[in-house]
Amino acid sequence: MRADRLALAALAAWCAPAAAPVVPRISQLIGVPTTLPEGRGIALTFDDGPHRDGSAAVVELLRDAGVVATFFLMGEQVERMPALAQEIAAAGHAIGIHGYRHTLLLRRTTRSLRDDLRRAAAVIAEATGGAPTLYRPPYGVFSLGGLRLVQQLGWSPYLWSRWGRDWERTATPASIAARATRNLGDGDVVLLHDADHYSSAGSWSRTAAAVPAVLEAVFHAGSVPVGLSQPR
Numbered sequence: 001m002r003a004d005r006l007a008l009a010a011l012a013a014w015c016a017p018a019a020a021p022v023v024p025r026i027s028q029l030i031g032v033p034t035t036l037p038e039g040r041g042i043a044l045t046f047d048d049g050p051h052r053d054g055s056a057a058v059v060e061l062l063r064d065a066g067v068v069a070t071f072f073l074m075g076e077q078v079e080r081m082p083a084l085a086q087e088i089a090a091a092g093h094a095i096g097i098h099g100y101r102h103t104l105l106l107r108r109t110t111r112s113l114r115d116d117l118r119r120a121a122a123v124i125a126e127a128t129g130g131a132p133t134l135y136r137p138p139y140g141v142f143s144l145g146g147l148r149l150v151q152q153l154g155w156s157p158y159l160w161s162r163w164g165r166d167w168e169r170t171a172t173p174a175s176i177a178a179r180a181t182r183n184l185g186d187g188d189v190v191l192l193h194d195a196d197h198y199s200s201a202g203s204w205s206r207t208a209a210a211v212p213a214v215l216e217a218v219f220h221a222g223s224v225p226v227g228l229s230q231p232r
Contacts, residue, residue, distance in 0.1 A: 015106060017142035021159050030147060034161045039187035041226030042218045044069040045160065046207075047098055047136065050077055050084040051195030054204025058194045059091055061211045067225040068092050072136045075100030075120030077197060082127035089128035094227030096134030096158065097121055102198045105137050110145035117153065133230050134158055138198075140191070158228060160191035164214075166207045167199030173209035180210070181217035189228070190214065 020027040020034075027034050036043055044062075049055040049071055062069055071088050073095060078085040089095050100120035105113060117135075125131045135155045137146060142157070150157050164180035165171060180190050192214070196203040218225055 015143065017144060017147050018106060020142060021140040024161075027159055030142070032142065032147070032157045032159055033189075034159045035187040035189055036226070036228075041186065042184065042221070042223045043189045043228050044192065044214065044218075044225050045072060045096075045136075045158075045189060045228065046070070046192050046194040047072045048077070048102065048193050048195040048197055048199070049073055050081045050088060051197065051204055052081060052084065054194040054196065054208060055084055055088060057204070057208040058211060059088055059093070061208065061215075062093070062225075063091060065212075065215050065225075067215065068094065068227045069225060070094040070096055070134065070228040071194070072096035072098040072134070073120075073124050074098050074102055074195075074197070075116075075123040076102075077195070078120075078123050078127050082123075085124065085127040086129070089130060092227075094134065094230065095124065095128050095130060095132040096136055096228065097124060097132050097155070098136055099138055102138045104139055105141055105143040105146040108143070108146070110149055113146055114149055117149070134228055156230070158189065160189045162188050163191040164207065164210060166193050166210065167196075167203055169200040169203075171200075171203065171206055173206050173213070176206060176210035177213035177217070180214050184217055184221050184223075186221070186223050 164176035166176045
């Protein structure tokens with residue numbers, strides 16, 4: 001019985017950080033920011049790329065608006081499209097690591113995750129010419145071991161304060177923009193996706209169509225889009 005209780009306690013501790021994306025108090029307790037520390041500007045972030053169509057469309061929209069964002073890249077996709085990853089970085093956007101494979105951290109041992117992150121970091125650095133230290137886990141879900149590993153690597157973990165839920169099959173450009181910009185203000189970090197590798201087919205096109213309305217809401221709030229800062 002005591003062994004069972006210890007096992008349950010260990011499992012609870014391992015999963016404890018997982019609720020951080022939806023319970024702000026937990027993100028505060030584990031030291032993972034959901035907003036900009038300086039509280040100036042609004043950070044648009046895009047996960048799961050690069051994507052041949054989605055990333056190209058989003059980068060073009062941002063370029064036309066004269067603004068920058070942050071792209072959390074997947075190592076396996078960068079390996080397939082290194083030139084596109086380089087193009088995103090060359091456009092002045094901040095680059096973050098989303099892992100090599102898009103696998104829930106709760107299902108991974110610390111050892112396998114360490115290998116995954118090292119591989120992702122190497123692939124992304126080679127393609128972009130930089131060494132990113134921003135990190136967001138797949139699905140935004142940390143395990144205790146994963147969080148400790150990221151901290152040991154000296155990386156900066158980041159979640160979000162607003163999201164468009166653009167991965168859903170029923171999402172539309174209007175619903176994405178409305179959710180992503182509800183009560184939007186300085187310091188917010190907005191989660192979007194420029195790829196459909198791990199979500200509903202074609203979701204990237206709905207996100208791209210929503211970007212102009214999201215940008216308009218940022219400016220209407222009296223703010224400007226900014227990239228997330230790499231820790232020093």
